[in-house]
């Protein structure tokens with residue numbers, strides 16, 4: 001089986017929240033994404049609820065047919081919510097209220113004891129735990145030390161590279177981190193900022209078994225429809241050249 005596509009439906013909810021109405025519904029988008037071949041639905045329940053609401057999580061838990069991946073901060077409040085709704089996967093991500101979007105990866109190295117407790121708590125609840133980290137070997141090793149099941153490599157710097165040299169450097173970091181994570185027996189995902197132009201190189205990395213992509217798919221879906229936007233992304237992942 002090839003790489004799983006996790007479709008992040010946060011920004012369908014961004015459009016809904018712009019007018020505080022009931023549409024477009026990320027639950028509908030998730031169903032369309034799965035019909036188009038997505039292997040996972042990803043949502044980020046932020047502390048400031050700028051887009052995804054707990055209502056979305058509750059209903060998606062009932063309707064998602066593939067895997068439900070809840071991105072969340074590593075706080076006790078969020079652990080309680082995860083226990084209540086039992087997503088298949090929790091991805092722990094850093095959060096700063098004033099950030100436009102996720103900026104860096106989780107600082108695992110600097111908070112190993114606290115993270116190890118949170119991860120154990122979630123795993124005791126039969127929830128798979130992934131850590132959203134920068135493609136940094138120290139962070140990969142620290143993720144293994146705190147018993148994470150998976151890591152998700154932050155591809156933001158690769159996606160935002162200002163020139164080819166910078167892009168190649170960031171790409172090499174991702175390759176090295178993916179290999180290190182796989183060698184340590186962790187599942188390796190990647191995400192943030194991936195789009196129809198930059199995804200193929202990442203999709204060619206054998207050690208990466210999952211890509212989580214949201215903003216670019218939702219942006220294209222506004223123009224061509226959700227199912228087509230997902231199918232076009234899957235086509236690029238399955239034929240990365």
Ligand SMILES: CC(=O)[C@@H](O)[C@H](O)COP(=O)(O)O
Pocket residue numbers: 008010011043044071093100101102132191192193214
């Ligand atoms: C962790 C990550 O890179 C994204 O999945 C995250 O959801 C970005 O935050 P927004 O969706 O709020 O942009």
Ligand SMILES: NCC(=O)COP(=O)(O)O
Pocket residue numbers: 008042152190191192193194212213214215216
């Ligand atoms: N973890 C990355 C994700 O879920 C989607 O990020 P983006 O494609 O919206 O930047």
